[in-house]
Structure formats: C-alpha cells, structure tokens
Amino acid sequence: MAHVNPYLTFGGNCEEAFNYYKSVLGGEFLTVMRYKDMPGPHHQDPADDNLVMHVALPIGKNSLLMGGDRPKSFGPAELGNVFSLAIDPDSREHADKLFEGLSSGGKADMPMGDAPWGAYFGMLTDKFGVQWMINYDANPKQ
Template sequence: MKSANPYLNFNGNTEEAFNFYRSVFGGEFIALMRFGDGADAGNGCADMSGESQNPPPANTRDMIMHIALPLGNNILMGTDAPEAMGFKLVTGNNTYISINTDSKEETDNIFEKLSEGGKVQMQPEQMFWGDYYCSFTDKFGIQWMLSYNPNH
C-alpha cells in the first residue's frame, strides 16, 4: 500500500475551503478538476449510484470534482458533493479514507474484504482520469476510496 489520505466532501464550497487550507498550510494544488472537465473531454461523470451522467448537470460543471493539496507526506483531497448528482451530504458522510494501492490486484483484494457487509457506491473500474477506482462504506459506516494508478 502506498498511502492513506483524508478525502473531504463539501456542499458546493470545496474551492473556498481548499483555498483557505492552502492559505494555512501553504503549497500548491497538485490536482484540480471540475465536473465539467470530464464531459468536455467526451467522458461523463458518475453519480453516487455509479450511473454515468453525460454531461453533468449544468449547475455542477464548475464545481470541484477533485482537488488535492500536499500536507507533508500526505495529501488532503476533496470534492463538491452536489445533490443533482445523487449526493446527500450530511455530517458523517463528508469524510473518506482514500488509499492509493500498488496494483489492481491489491485494490480488488482490499475492496473485496473491506466492503463485505457494507454498501458499495462504485465497483472497481478504470476511470477516465487514469485510476482504477472504487468507493464504498464498510459495515461500520466508514467510507473508503481505493485508487490505483500505475503512473503515480
């Protein structure tokens, strides 16, 4: 396993929150993608049910799909969680543990074990941004994201 990092969901103010975090911790964003970026590249975005939405709803196109800010040896990551895409943000579901794995096989193995008895949001699959990715809530209510990218 390469690393485990916090992943935060926000109700439309991810960019504001991460600009604040950057002002506190310093550094530069190593990733910033908007929901409209995938659609502009000819790819849809998936909602929380895993259903493809192509293109994303107009009122979400400028929202943050993914942002990452290095914090020492870790990365603070986040996203906007728009209801128009199937999210229902409440305190308690706004945080994930994001694990970067060393292989697809490791991703599948961790997914199979950790999601047992839980609720799967997205099965492991290759995503348009290059990662082999999945997300789920374990049987204890903890939310997880697993990502493998051979180029990182």
C-alpha cells in the same frame, strides 16, 4: 500499501475551503478537476459544472489533503458523508482485494473500474459506515 489520505466532501464550497487550507498549510495544488471536465456518465447535471470534482493539496512529505464537492444528485453533504479515507494500493490486484474485503457486509457505492483520470478506482461504505476510496494509479504524479 503506499498511502492513506483524508478526503473531505463539501456541499458546494470545496474551492473556498481548499483555498483557505492552502493559505494556512502552504503548498500548491497538485490537481483541481471540475465536474464539467469529466466525460460520459461521470458528469450528469450542468448545474454541477463548476463544482470541484477533485482537488489534492500536499500536506507534508507523504500526505495529501484531498476533497471535492458532492453533486446535488448524490444528496446533501452532511455529517456522516463528508469524510472518506482514500487508499493508494500497490497494484490492481491489491485494489480489488481491499475493495472486496472492506465492502464485505457494507455497500459498494462505485465498483472498481477504469476512471477517466487514468486510475483504477472504486468507492465503498464499510459495515461500520466508514466511506473509502480506492485509487490505484500505475503512473502517479508524485
């Protein structure tokens, strides 16, 4: 397994929070994606257009602080759904194995599949209520 990174979820103020973290931690964003930039079923409500879908800030040699805003259609961001662990597995097969194992007894929130950003991605909540994001990228930017 390559890396495990924290993923923070916000209710509309992700950009403000990450600009603050950037000012304290330093560095530059690797990526900032907004919901309006997502094609098809990933973008549903125009009210969410300018919300941050994904942001990544390096916080050391091998770590990223990542985050995004929770669209209104997902319900409010509140204690219990504002933190996820993001895993970057070594292969698609490893991603499937992790997804299957971690979702056993839990809930597959978004099945593994090809994502618009070019990765193989899925989200789940394990049987202990911990949220996970699994993202295999054959051509990582780092």
